[in-house]
Amino acid sequence: xxxxxxxxxxxxxxxxxxxxxxxxxxxxxxxxxxxxxxxxxxxxxxxxxxxxxxxxxxxxxxxxxxxxxxxxxxxxxxxxxxxxxxxxxxxxxxxxxxxxxxxxxxxxxxxxxxxxxxxxxxxxxxxxxxxxxxxxxxxxxxxxxxxxxxxxxxxxxxxxxxxxxxxxxxxxxxxxxxxxxxxxxxxxxxxxxxxxxxxxxxxxxxxxxxxxxxxxxxxxxxxxxxxxxxxxx
Amino acid sequence: xxxxxxxxxxxxxxxxxxxxxxxxxxxxxxxxxxxxxxxxxxxxxxxxxxxxxxxxxxxxxxxxxxxxxxxxxxxxxxxxxxxxxxxxxxxxxxxxxxxxxxxxxxxxxxxxxxxxxxxxxxxxxxxxxxxxxxxxxxxxxxxxxxxxxxxxxxxxxxxxxxxxxxxxxxxxxxxxxxxxxxxxxxxxxxxxxxxxxxxxxxxxxxxxxxxxxxxxxxxxxxxxxxxxxxxxx
Numbered sequence: 499x500x501x502x503x504x505x506x507x508x509x510x511x512x513x514x515x516x517x518x519x520x521x522x523x524x525x526x527x528x529x530x531x532x533x534x535x536x537x538x539x540x541x542x543x544x545x546x547x548x549x550x551x552x553x554x555x556x557x558x559x560x561x562x563x564x565x566x567x568x569x570x571x572x573x574x575x576x577x578x579x580x581x582x583x584x585x586x587x588x589x590x591x592x593x594x595x596x597x598x599x600x601x602x603x604x605x606x607x608x609x610x611x612x613x614x615x616x617x618x619x620x621x622x623x624x625x626x627x628x629x630x631x632x633x634x635x636x637x638x639x640x641x642x643x644x645x646x647x648x649x650x651x652x653x654x655x656x657x658x659x660x661x662x663x664x665x666x667x668x669x670x671x672x673x674x675x676x677x678x679x680x681x682x683x684x685x686x687x688x689x690x691x692x693x694x695x696x697x698x699x700x701x702x703x704x705x706x707x708x709x710x711x712x713x714x715x716x717x718x719x720x721x722x723x724x725x726x727x728x729x730x731x
Numbered sequence: 732x733x734x735x736x737x738x739x740x741x742x743x744x745x746x747x748x749x750x751x752x753x754x755x756x757x758x759x760x761x762x763x764x765x766x767x768x769x770x771x772x773x774x775x776x777x778x779x780x781x782x783x784x785x786x787x788x789x790x791x792x793x794x795x796x797x798x799x800x801x802x803x804x805x806x807x808x809x810x811x812x813x814x815x816x817x818x819x820x821x822x823x824x825x826x827x828x829x830x831x832x833x834x835x836x837x838x839x840x841x842x843x844x845x846x847x848x849x850x851x852x853x854x855x856x857x858x859x860x861x862x863x864x865x866x867x868x869x870x871x872x873x874x875x876x877x878x879x880x881x882x883x884x885x886x887x888x889x890x891x892x893x894x895x896x897x898x899x900x901x902x903x904x905x906x907x908x909x910x911x912x913x914x915x916x917x918x919x920x921x922x923x924x925x926x927x928x929x930x931x932x933x934x935x936x937x938x939x940x941x942x943x944x945x946x947x948x949x950x951x952x953x954x955x956x957x958x959x960x961x962x963x964x
Contacts, residue, residue, distance in 0.1 A: 550823075553823055553827060554792060554858070555856075555857070555858025556858070557858075559787060559792040559796060562796060563792060563795060563796065563819065563822070566799065566815070566819065567816070567819055569812075570812045570813070570815060570816045570819075571816075573812070575813040575816065576812065577812050578808065578812070579802075579806065579808045579809065579810050579811075579812060579815065580803070580808040582799070582803060582812065582815060583800070583803045583804075583808065586796065586799065586803075589796070590783075590786055593786050593787070594786060623788075623856070623857065623858075624788070624856065624878060624879075625787070625788025625789070625856075628880050645857060646857075647857050647858045660875070
């Protein structure tokens with residue numbers, strides 16, 4: 499079947515995201531180690547994020563709240579409020595930074611936009627994602643934007659139904675096997691995996707759980723136009 | 732024109748929300764007055780929320796972050812981290828509380844659902860709103876859910892376009908003149924205002940800026956079915 503609709507993930511597919519979390523997390527580690535030199539700060543923050551995921555969901559505000567809670571617990575309440583104010587500032591900085599596109603994204607999307615209907619499909623904080631898209635300058639290239647709280651079979655099914663898309667004419671492009679590849683291929687669509695330099699452990703999928711077909715991996719966005727033509731035969 | 736689609740606001744229209752913010756804010760005031768007895772805690776928190784709105788958007792996580800920042804600034808960094816942990820706990824409590832429906836909501840919606848297509852149109856935090864809807868038990872009554880970061884002319888236009896709704900066949904039901912009434916009536920739709928016991932000052936609209944027609948006010952949800960029939964002539 500010919501490809502008609504191409505879905506794109508946002509974070510770490512079109513623009514940098516995880517490296518910003520990593521940079522902040524390194525600052526957080528350094529701040530905390532001044533108070534608790536023996537602590538495994540990264541492990542404790544990661545545990546806290548997982549514990550809070552079902553209450554807060556994804557995004558920078560959730561990350562900020564989890565950093566503050568980790569800092570208080572690791573120091574047994576001894577961290578001065580002024581240090582917590584610094585953490586609040588990191589969160590705001592992350593929310594206000596300009597959207598930094600990955601290499602070749604703008605050119606490739608402009609090249610593809612005439613041939614396929616393009617959808618942006620991202621998860622996370624609604625306000626933050628809309629703000630990033632607005633600052634990216636890419637908004638007009640997409641026929642629609644879907645921001646979902648979790649990318650799973652149900653949420654893709656909802657998008658297909660609402661927009662009258664049949665899975666066979668759909669390709670999803672993203673950096674996460676868990677969110678962009680597995681659910682789409684399970685539904686009978688195709689997927690293109692473009693790994694990012696850093697992967698959040700939460701998005702990792704063991705090899706044996708990956709679908710054996712229906713998806714391809716490319717190294718950079720610039721390989722996408724040719725691949726889409728090949729898939730569309 | 733006959734009414735075909737009825738949009739419903741969620742917070743303080745279908746379920747209680749603002750009273751929960753008020754309850755938490757009273758606890759916050761009491762906590763802070765122990766440290767800074769002379770402070771106008773409510774005014775300072777409100778200023779902080781407005782200052783942070785363009786960075787954080789709406790919702791409980793934003794409110795929690797603004798409470799923490801206000802507490803640190805009002806005490807000039809002297810508030811103990813253990814008190815800030817209490818504030819974090821209030822935020823989580825708000826996010827986990829059961830969804831408490833307003834009087835007569837469930838019965839009225841069930842009565843209306845057969846006659847009109849019902850849409851839930853709420854603003855705020857995506858994850859929190861989806862979670863509240865899921866816990867409300869009302870999900871199946873709606874043909875769709877639209878969670879937007881701000882309810883204004885552009886966002887209603889987007890919903891009308893995406894869903895093929897003409898404004899003349901649409902009625903919006905909600906407690907906020909600013910978010911539920913003014914933009915819809917401006918676009919040529921109709922609106923029903925059901926005031927809630929508490930109105931966040933941010934949602935207030937001066938009388939002289941209200942449209943002179945195209946909307947009606949009722950006291951409780953139970954008056955809605957008859958009004959919709961009258962509007963639909």
